[in-house]
Amino acid sequence: MRLNNKLSLIGILLFVSSLHATSYGQDLMDMLDKETEKQSKPDYVTATFKTTRLINGHSVENVAKGVLDFRISHRFGFLSDGAYELFGLDQASMRMGFDYGLTKRWMIGVGRSTYQKQFDGFTKYKLLSQVSGGMPITVSATAGIMYKSLKFDTPDRENFLTSKMYYSAQLLIGRKFSESLSLQLMPTLIHYNLATGINDPNDVFSVGAGGRMKLNKRVSLNAEYYHQIPGHQISGTTNSLALGFDIETGGHVFQLNVTNSTGMTERSFISETTGNFFKGDIRFGFTISRVFTIVTPRY
Amino acid sequence: MKQILVCVLLCAISAGSFAQPVFMTRNGKISFFSKTPIENIEATNNEVTSLLDIEKGELVFAVLVKSFRFDKALMEEHFNENYLESSKYPKATFNGKILNLSKVNFKVSGTYEIEVGGDLTIHGVKQYQTATGTIIVSPDKLEASSKFVIKLSDHKIEIPALVAEKISKTVEINVNCIYAPK
Numbered sequence: 001m002r003l004n005n006k007l008s009l010i011g012i013l014l015f016v017s018s019l020h021a022t023s024y025g026q027d028l029m030d031m032l033d034k035e036t037e038k039q040s041k042p043d044y045v046t047a048t049f050k051t052t053r054l055i056n057g058h059s060v061e062n063v064a065k066g067v068l069d070f071r072i073s074h075r076f077g078f079l080s081d082g083a084y085e086l087f088g089l090d091q092a093s094m095r096m097g098f099d100y101g102l103t104k105r106w107m108i109g110v111g112r113s114t115y116q117k118q119f120d121g122f123t124k125y126k127l128l129s130q131v132s133g134g135m136p137i138t139v140s141a142t143a144g145i146m147y148k149s150l151k152f153d154t155p156d157r158e159n160f161l162t163s164k165m166y167y168s169a170q171l172l173i174g175r176k177f178s179e180s181l182s183l184q185l186m187p188t189l190i191h192y193n194l195a196t197g198i199n200d201p202n203d204v205f206s207v208g209a210g211g212r213m214k215l216n217k218r219v220s221l222n223a224e225y226y227h228q229i230p231g232h233q234i235s236g237t238t239n240s241l242a243l244g245f246d247i248e249t250g251g252h253v254f255q256l257n258v259t260n261s262t263g264m265t266e267r268s269f270i271s272e273t274t275g276n277f278f279k280g281d282i283r284f285g286f287t288i289s290r291v292f293t294i295v296t297p298r299y
Numbered sequence: 300m301k302q303i304l305v306c307v308l309l310c311a312i313s314a315g316s317f318a319q320p321v322f323m324t325r326n327g328k329i330s331f332f333s334k335t336p337i338e339n340i341e342a343t344n345n346e347v348t349s350l351l352d353i354e355k356g357e358l359v360f361a362v363l364v365k366s367f368r369f370d371k372a373l374m375e376e377h378f379n380e381n382y383l384e385s386s387k388y389p390k391a392t393f394n395g396k397i398l399n400l401s402k403v404n405f406k407v408s409g410t411y412e413i414e415v416g417g418d419l420t421i422h423g424v425k426q427y428q429t430a431t432g433t434i435i436v437s438p439d440k441l442e443a444s445s446k447f448v449i450k451l452s453d454h455k456i457e458i459p460a461l462v463a464e465k466i467s468k469t470v471e472i473n474v475n476c477i478y479a480p481k
Contacts, residue, residue, distance in 0.1 A: 028321070028350050028352055028357045028359045028394075029359050029392075029394050031321070031350055031359075032348060032349075032350050032359045032360075032361050032392075033361070035323065035325070035348050035350070035361075036348050036361045036363075036390070039325060039346075039348070043365070043389070045386075046365075046376065046379060046380070047376055047379070047380045064372030064373075065372075066372075067372050067373075132386070179386060179387070217380070217381045218381070218459070249461060250377075250461065250462050250465065251373065291372075291373050293370065293371045293372070293373075296370045297368070297370065297372075
């Protein structure tokens with residue numbers, strides 16, 4: 001009996017001291033690591049691209065909620081026009097745009113281009129967000145409407161206002177592969193209420209591809225190409241190709257680019273580009289983006 | 300009989316002493332403030348995890364850099380992408396001790412001045428940091444707060460010349476945590 005009691009006492013003491021050993025020997029930092037792991041949330045990948053536009057077209061990026069992005073874009077004449085036109089700089093085409101973030105995932109924008117006196121509006125919604133160690137891609141959908149306010153070139157014919165309206169729909173599928181490399185695919189549909197020519201389609205299908213390579217923390221090299229599906233394109237048009245740099249300076253982003261396209265709305269650059277990039281039909285262009293915080297977030 | 304009594308007593312004592320001496324918070328608050336004549340920058344993180352061992356005076360913090368919230372979304376993006384490089388260095392940590400532990404009586408409610416020192420790791424760069432603060436002991440919780448200043452260059456956070464006038468070279472950090480027994 002006594003022996004048993006002694007043994008059980010020793011047993012309990014050993015047990016207790018072993019408990020002490022574990023609870024005291026454990027490093028507080030290890031406990032902290034375990035705690036932070038427990039509460040880890042999805043780690044959304046941010047800054048896949050510098051701005052909401054890759055070059056001419058949309059990127060998967062959105063303007064943040066409550067933020068207004070004022071964008072001024074210029075495209076000049078063809079470099080191939082030569083010295084007399086100062087390599088295109090004598091002609092400038094401009095688009096002024098205002099984009100606004102309604103929610104974290106949803107943004108809208110309006111713009112006016114001097115090219116064909118065009119008004120445009122769009123909406124973009126982020127359907128999926130890339131998560132590190134999870135969802136591999138970011139997917140956004142855009143829908144746009146464009147109105148060419150240039151007067152009809154056939155005024156004697158019966159004309160409809162809707163004949164000057166165009167629609168675009170895009171799916172943007174992007175992935176940030178590393179800190180420096182992001183790529184994107186853009187299946188696109190452009191709809192013409194009034195086809196351009198008797199043999200031209202009302203629906204123009206194309207697939208865009210593009211990406212960016214960060215050269216350093218503030219400069220990235222971008223490329224964007226839209227391939228029109230043969231048989232679904234307007235005759236006499238070429239595919240849009242653009243190369244450019246994004247340069248970030250605090251509150252501004254400067255986008256410098258060369259492209260064979262003139263217009264800066266989906267309908268004008270994807271389905272109505274006529275320049276041949278490799279024959280010198282290259283325009284210099286730039287965009288300045290400046291953001292203003294309209295509604296300060298509350299946390 | 301006597302032995303059993305001793306045994307029960309011993310158990311009671313040891314049970315009492317290993318009622319964890321560790322206190323914890325998961326929603327501590329850390330904010331920082333950079334002040335220059337041109338622009339003030341402020342951000343707050345309400346998801347700070349911290350543990351405090353009141354017996355040994357050990358104090359540890361972990362902060363997800365991405366959880367700092369700014370008034371301007373662009374600032375937040377630049378903070379993560381350009382300055383703190385949060386995808387490369389997702390966490391900032393502190394691993395230290397209360398240096399004047401003997402001056403704090405965790406059994407008596409009251410306000411105590413504390414000195415803390417330890418390794419502060421921000422942007423992947425470890426730096427010994429000291430700070431003064433207060434700890435308010437009450438029966439069911441501990442409230443700790445501190446204010447100190449760090450140098451960005453100590454943590455190899457580079458500020459390009461272009462924005463050097465907008466970002467202060469030293470940043471004031473405010474910590475406020477309410478701990479409950481773990």
